[in-house]
Amino acid sequence: MQFNSTRQGMAWLHTWLGLILGFVLMVCFFFGALSVFDREIDRWAIPETRFDPQPMPSFDNLLMGVFERIEPDEAEYKRMMPEYHDASAGEMTPRLELPADEYWAYTTHRDPVLRMGAGFRVPFPANPEGHNHIHGNTTIDPRTGVSVPDHHLKIGSEWFYPLHYSLNLNWNRIGFFIVGIAGFFMLVALISGVWIHRKIFRELFTFRRHKSKQRSILDMHNMTGVVALPFHFFFAFTGLIIFVAFYYMPVTNTMLEPLHSAQQAIEAEEMGLPHERAGIPAPMASVDAMVAEAKRRWAARDMAGEVGFLQMHHVGDQNAYVSIYRAGSDRVALVGEGIHFNGVTGDVLREDPPHSLAESIGDFLAGLHLQHFEHWFLRWLYVIGGLLGCACIATGFMFFVEKRKQQHAKSGSQGSRIVDAFAVTTVTGMVIAAIAMLIANRIIPSATEGKGDIEKLVFWSVWALSFLHAIWRSAAVALAKTNPAWREQTVLIALLGVVAVIANWISTGDHLIKTIFTDPYWAVAGVDLSLLAGSLIALLAVKKMTATHETERKQETSQKKLATGEAAYE
Amino acid sequence: MSTLLSFTRQSLGPVVTAFLGGYLFTWGFVALTVTSTVTLGWGFHTAEHTAFLLAFPVFLLVFFWLFLSRKTLLTHAVAYGGGVLMTAASVWLQSMLLAQGA
Amino acid sequence: MNDAIWLIIAFVLMLLAMGWFALSLKTHWKQVMSGKPASRLLRSLGWICVALSGLACLQADHASMAVLVWIMLSATAAFIVGQVLSYRPGLLKPLALFRA
Numbered sequence: 165m166q167f168n169s170t171r172q173g174m175a176w177l178h179t180w181l182g183l184i185l186g187f188v189l190m191v192c193f194f195f196g197a198l199s200v201f202d203r204e205i206d207r208w209a210i211p212e213t214r215f216d217p218q219p220m221p222s223f224d225n226l227l228m229g230v231f232e233r234i235e236p237d238e239a240e241y242k243r244m245m246p247e248y249h250d251a252s253a254g255e256m257t258p259r260l261e262l263p264a265d266e267y268w269a270y271t272t273h274r275d276p277v278l279r280m281g282a283g284f285r286v287p288f289p290a291n292p293e294g295h296n297h298i299h300g301n302t303t304i305d306p307r308t309g310v311s312v313p314d315h316h317l318k319i320g321s322e323w324f325y326p327l328h329y330s331l332n333l334n335w336n337r338i339g340f341f342i343v344g345i346a347g348f349f350m351l352v353a354l355i356s357g358v359w360i361h362r363k364i365f366r367e368l369f370t371f372r373r374h375k376s377k378q379r380s381i382l383d384m385h386n387m388t389g390v391v392a393l394p395f396h397f398f399f400a401f402t403g404l405i406i407f408v409a410f411y412y413m414p415v416t417n418t419m420l421e422p423l424h425s426a427q428q429a430i431e432a433e434e435m436g437l438p439h440e441r442a443g444i445p446a447p448m449a450s451v452d453a454m455v456a457e458a459k460r461r462w463a464a465r466d467m468a469g470e471v472g473f474l475q476m477h478h479v480g481d482q483n484a485y486v487s488i489y490r491a492g493s494d495r496v497a498l499v500g501e502g503i504h505f506n507g508v509t510g511d512v513l514r515e516d517p518p519h520s521l522a523e524s525i526g527d528f529l530a531g532l533h534l535q536h537f538e539h540w541f542l543r544w545l546y547v548i549g550g551l552l553g554c555a556c557i558a559t560g561f562m563f564f565v566e567k568r569k570q571q572h573a574k575s576g577s578q579g580s581r582i583v584d585a586f587a588v589t590t591v592t593g594m595v596i597a598a599i600a601m602l603i604a605n606r607i608i609p610s611a612t613e614g615k616g617d618i619e620k621l622v623f624w625s626v627w628a629l630s631f632l633h634a635i636w637r638s639a640a641v642a643l644a645k646t647n648p649a650w651r652e653q654t655v656l657i658a659l660l661g662v663v664a665v666i667a668n669w670i671s672t673g674d675h676l677i678k679t680i681f682t683d684p685y686w687a688v689a690g691v692d693l694s695l696l697a698g699s700l701i702a703l704l705a706v707k708k709m710t711a712t713h714e715t716e717r718k719q720e721t722s723q724k725k726l727a728t729g730e731a732a733y734e
Numbered sequence: 735m736s737t738l739l740s741f742t743r744q745s746l747g748p749v750v751t752a753f754l755g756g757y758l759f760t761w762g763f764v765a766l767t768v769t770s771t772v773t774l775g776w777g778f779h780t781a782e783h784t785a786f787l788l789a790f791p792v793f794l795l796v797f798f799w800l801f802l803s804r805k806t807l808l809t810h811a812v813a814y815g816g817g818v819l820m821t822a823a824s825v826w827l828q829s830m831l832l833a834q835g836a
Numbered sequence: 837m838n839d840a841i842w843l844i845i846a847f848v849l850m851l852l853a854m855g856w857f858a859l860s861l862k863t864h865w866k867q868v869m870s871g872k873p874a875s876r877l878l879r880s881l882g883w884i885c886v887a888l889s890g891l892a893c894l895q896a897d898h899a900s901m902a903v904l905v906w907i908m909l910s911a912t913a914a915f916i917v918g919q920v921l922s923y924r925p926g927l928l929k930p931l932a933l934f935r936a
Contacts, residue, residue, distance in 0.1 A: 391914035427778035522783040545908035
């Protein structure tokens with residue numbers, strides 16, 4: 165493209181790509197900020213699981229019994245069994261008679277419940293080289309070993325969290341790619357934004373809220389963008405890095421796959437962990453003793469910690485081995501410091517070696533985004549960073565509209581009107597949809613069939629309604645005025661936030677006095693307080709908007725008077 | 735409607751060609767970095783991590799270069815051609831490595 | 837508990853740093869005081885506080901975590917100082933120490 169200067173080209177990129185992809189980025193930043201507390205939102209949405217996080221329970225006394233109860237998943241059996249099984253070699257094994265080959269259990273310092281799973285072997289496999297596992301999962305209360313109903317939608321970790329990287333559009337992973345492209349252009353927008361801004365330091369603290377609306381919006385856009393620039397940059401960058409090798413640029417999983425597998429086979433051989441079953445049955449040694457030894461070795465490396473992930477391979481075979489990984493806690497990178505034990509003798513087979521420099525940098529970058537660490541203060545700082553990102557994108561939209569609406573009103577263009585309606589939908593509409601989903605979750609009885617699907621439906625339909633509302637009320641923008649939908653939807657946010665907190669109180673009996681003072685449970689108290697804080701911010705915004713509205717009206721009447729005065733004079 | 739069309743042709747077009755050129759170049763860059771460093775004896779995962787850490791800085795540089803340059807034809811030829819060449823080189827290196835039994 | 841105290845100290849130091857950075861700029865100094873700021877001196881004070889804040893972060897956490905806390909604190913503190921200058925600039929008066 166021909167621009168008169170680099171600066172002009174940068175300005176074009178920032179304006180137009182920021183506008184088009186800003187709508188996607190808004191979803192990434194807002195739901196990303198909520199994902200910082202995804203497990204806590206899960207507790208709020210599934211009251212059955214409102215108890216304190218537990219360490220990994222005893223394997224020998226409790227987990228083993230649970231593992232033996234796990235059944236292969238019926239749907240997966242139906243789908244995969246005919247593919248894995250070689251009908252000419254022998255008869256197909258019935259689902260409940262499949263032999264277990266692998267067990268795993270996973271928890272974090274924020275999870276009260278424990279997720280567990282088993283991988284079942286397929287006798288007479290069509291491809292003996294392949295993995296050939298049919299899986300089965302369960303979630304238990306680690307205090308008792310009793311299964312917790314797993315059919316409830318975990319709104320935090322299974323809806324808001326995937327929304328921020330896949331938009332929950334799973335058809336051909338299209339959502340991942342849209343977010344990936346948006347993430348790349350986020351980096352482009354940051355670089356071009358810095359390029360065109362020039363007075364980065366001189367205007368870092370500048371917010372002239374008494375100047376014109378356009379000026380104060382631009383100040384806010386610059387401030388929220390610049391103060392959290394490292395956050396914005398690194399979250400877009402690390403988000404891209406996390407998925408690049410799998411989805412965005414799968415060089416080593418497609419074109420270089422032959423080299424990749426060949427190298428992996430060499431590495432696996434060097435690891436010395438048995439790749440196949442021996443075919444000789446053998447009893448298992450005490451896994452609790454292995455856990456104790458793993459913890460002792462971590463402590464000796466000055467990184468004492470709990471078990472986060474435990475995996476048992478080739479269950480019941482002479483080649484059985486147990487891999488024990490450390491839970492994320494005091495460091496950014498979740499490496500796991502894996503220690504592997506012989507499952508029959510209980511001896512240590514291997515300790516994972518430290519990573520190379522490039523891998524360590526990668527671990528750190530992925531770790532700073534995925535936040536497995538234990539640090540409540542930093543989590544809140546991340547939420548602030550995410551919300552600053554949202555404010556930056558939202559003010560970007562508003563500036564785009566403010567700058568053009570007078571001119572569009574004169575020329576009769578509908579451009580700024582449409583952009584503004586989209587902005588209302590992605591700024592206030594998105595918040596309304598999220599809170600509406602939480603309210604639906606508290607109103608629909610827990611035993612309702614397909615409760616999670618109804619909640620998802622509420623989420624999408626409320627969001628769609630907010631768009632229709634924004635379009636319906638948008639005529640004002642074409643006359644260079646403010647769309648009243650901004651104010652109306654903000655009022656709705658203020659109301660819904662309070663309704664959600666009350667709905668939680670009525671449906672579970674957990675009100676804030678209980679969750680803060682008499683029987684503290686910060687996961688639920690935190691969600692409630694955040695909802696109330698949201699309401700409060702919405703109220704302040706409404707007050708500000710009402711004031712702006714008044715000035716706009718006064719200006720309009722004085723202009724009219726002026727016009728009639730001039731007409732009389734003529 | 736005509737403004738929308740001309741906007742698409744004159745402005746979004748260059749963005750798309752710069753994006754695709756950057757992508758292709760980076761693809762070749764990543765592939766060649768992995769295969770050449772593995773040839774030099776690096777571990778596969780170290781090579782892979784190094785290549786992907788550099789991928790987005792390279793992608794961004796090429797994107798801006800293609801989008802902002804005045805000699806559009808030349809820069810696009812260099813980026814697309816370079817991407818294809820590096821990809822071809824890495825495929826060749828891979829076949830050499832596999833033939834050696836690496 | 838000790839960690840919490842170090843983090844609070846780190847936060848306060850970062851607020852001081854951002855306050856001095858802001859006051860080293862003529863426009864913001866004028867919001868608080870007459871005359872001109874001793875820009876270089878105020879800015880040096882700011883940098884010293886940024887460094888000390890980093891040390892306080894290191895006292896609380898493992899180095900890799902401390903870096904993140906430090907960067908995120910700088911963002912939060914800068915935003916707060918910006919808002920203070922817009923709504924209650926008078927709050928920064930105690931920091932306006934050195935006039936040129």
